[in-house]
Amino acid sequence: MRTNERLGPGKVAANVLLLLAALFYLFPFYWIVSGSFKIQNVAIQIPPEWFPKEPTLRNYADLAKSPVLRWTLNSFLVSLGTTALVCGTASMAGYALAKKNFPGRKLIFWAFIAAMSLPKQVVMIPLFTMLAKWRWIDTYWALIFPAVGWPFGVFLMRQFSQTIPTELLEAARIDGCGEARMFTRIALPIMQPGIGALAIFTFISSWNDYFMQLILVRSTKMQTLPLGIAALQQEFLTNYGMLMAGAAIASVPMIIVFACFQKYFAQGITLGAVKG
Amino acid sequence: MSDALARPARASRPRGVSHAKESFAAYVFLLPALCFFSVFVVYPMLRGMYLSFFKLAGRRMTFVGLKNYVDLANDPVFWRSLGNTLLLVVGNVPIVIVFSLFVAATIFRKRPFTRSLLRGVFYLPAVSSVVSITVVWSWIYHPRYGVLNYLISRAGAEPVAWLGDPRFALAAVLVVMTTLSVGQPIILYVASLGNSPESYVEAAEIDGASPWQRFRHIVWPLLMPTTLYIVIITTINSFQVFAIIQLLTSGGPAYATTTLMYQIYERAFQIGDFGQSSALGVILAVIIVAISVVQYRYFKSDVEY
Structure with missing residues (x-):
């Protein structure tokens, strides 16, 4: 009964929602850190480079x-x-x-x-x-x-x-x-x-x-x-x-x-x- | 009750010399805090109310009575800023309550490590650096180089000038504000869920109460004091938000995001009208105190059923 409830659809939905919210909260930090390793041209390119391919320390x-x-x-x-x-x-x-x-x-x-x-x-x-x-x-x-x-x-x-x-x-x-x-x-x-x-x-x-x-x-x-x-x-x-x-x-x-x-x-x- | 506990038991020793000595020691312990408190809080507080009745030009101070207040009442920008401030408060408080309660309820049964980790994630924006978070959001919102417009264009929507369009700017500010406001409420809710007696919930579970009924009739009333506290601090903090506004929009476009707090800054440091700025400070303080008192009364009557 208890295990059943723990895996119930409500709990799963809640955890998925929680995970999405956590990602939403972490994204600005990820964007700060990854952005700090991009040169100007790369930083403003669209579509954005989700992960810096050529990380640089030039900004620092x-x-x-x-x-x-x-x-x-x-x-x-x-x-x-x-x-x-x-x-x-x-x-x-x-x-x-x-x-x-x-x-x-x-x-x-x-x-x-x-x-x-x-x-x-x-x-x-x-x-x-x-x-x-x-x-x-x-x-x-x-x-x-x-x-x-x-x-x-x-x-x-x-x-x-x-x-x-x-x-x-x-x-x-x-x-x-x-x-x-x-x-x-x-x-x-x-x-x-x-x-x-x-x-x-x-x-x-x-x-x-x-x-x-x-x-x-x-x-x-x-x-x-x-x-x-x-x-x-x-x-x-x-x-x-x-x-x-x-x-x-x-x-x-x-x-x-x-x-x-x-x-x-x-x-x-x-x-x-x-x-x- | 706490006073009775705090009072030192003194039956065993004679009054007189040692009592005077104790009082003296107490004043010495209090002295540094009292000095800072009176010079940097009490005096400026009284002075602020005093200044609000003057016109300040350079070094000259002229008494103008209620003119600063009357001018504000006739100033559409003041009403606009009051309206925006209230919108931000009314938007932020319920979002913070619902979101932090949801997060707290979902994480509080998890293992201590996972719980601390997640609690930390949601507190991160508020404790790291408000300016850093605001700066990265101004990039995310950028009409041409921002991630947000890229994502919505992928979904087939037109790009939006999030911070430049009066229809969206206040909502965009509110989103950032919300991410900065939930950390402390989550910690409080987790602590208070941990303190509430499990037996009530279990009894209700045995009686066949649905999860919603259990929440509505047992958990929510038990959490009421915490909710009251969170509502009050979130309200106060929402009234005082400044860095986000200054760095994202500077109150624009066309005063769409200006707030009372931002007006205090703008009038004093950009226009140079310290008297009127002080009057705004007094108005904002009166509003905050009045709202806190009302909230306290309202929720208190709800708690003592």
Whole structure:
């Protein structure tokens, strides 16, 4: 009966549909990678060459003449800087909100929650004028600090900190353990999976924070990889081989990060939602 | 309940010095986050609402009251962008729900490896690089060099200027948007299907309920909280979509794909009207908050039957 159902026409149809959908999702990646190995004439020929017959590295060589290395470096610096600061500030704040008793705790927590449910749009323009006044346009600070203020990380870390057994902290206190040691020796190890999830989440969203990067960067050398690729698109219009090489460079690091940490990632998303 | 759990047990030690010390430590732990939060979120948020009542020209700021809002209300481009934004939201949300539920239900009984792999495939566009995906789609859609027109011409249809024709441009944008939106919902549905009690489904199966009945009356209600969350985040994200629009169409042709978010950008950084752009930001924020509240109310009443 069960085996019968498993092979029933509904299941087969569902799996075929799933396979088609997966191919549809994978095709753009295939087109990026295969396109990056085609020279201009081949890339735009119709009918299209489904598999590059004479793969070439010329696009990558041409791309190397643009500041692509600098863009990659910028993207990594910004994403890593944001991630480190978010994880540091959020784990400390989340721990305090979950495990400490102090006047104003509820108020601070609700301020974070209220800000989190408001969309970013009200912030962007004033943020830009403020950073422009500070002469922070074209600096790493402008690309890093605003993202650190966003309270999602604090919220997520508070959720994770609630799983720290209070007895454990209490016992440590009786043994004469100071607040700082209590945090680093007891709380942090327990919160570690949560911090992992937050780190990947922050890294990827910072890498893809195209709008903020677009308005806060002016010079070519401060561009991030997504900005650089977008600029190439305007400059080289239909040189798709070269554009795809750029697109490949911008997405491959993310795919590796995601593949390595998928478990943490799924965990973070579900925890943020279930208790949200 | 969680508050009771979170409150440290303090019966065993005297109040006073250690309490003050604990509060002090808590403030120290909170300080860095609070600094970033107030400087880069709270202050700009208030400032944004304030700016929306001013006309900004260079360094000069003139108070204009509600003029920015009134001008927007009289501007057909504003209404067009509002309409397009709503169309994208109304198109995207149901597609995301149906598609991600279908994928999650199909993959969640598979072996862990296959499950993670497929989950990853559907998340790939969103996590890899939005700009890369958008750039490759602009090639796929290209009227002369794109794969899509090649395929439809093989099927005997006329080529279409997918991004250049006002009849198709918004739908073309929606397709790309959809591929970027389903990753997180699939992960959430897979997790929540894994948490729902098997026994209900099995009992219904024994009682002879058809697969559709089992889904409609048992699985769907159990998934309601997850669905609510997905509807809200997908709505919010759909309102904020920007990179896709800017890189595929720049809001064109003839404002066919312009959105509120794109107008915020265009008015501030291409026209230079920061006051009006701030007003748009406030309007967009109010719409998003209002819709989230309504959705929350509606679905909540549906969950607590």
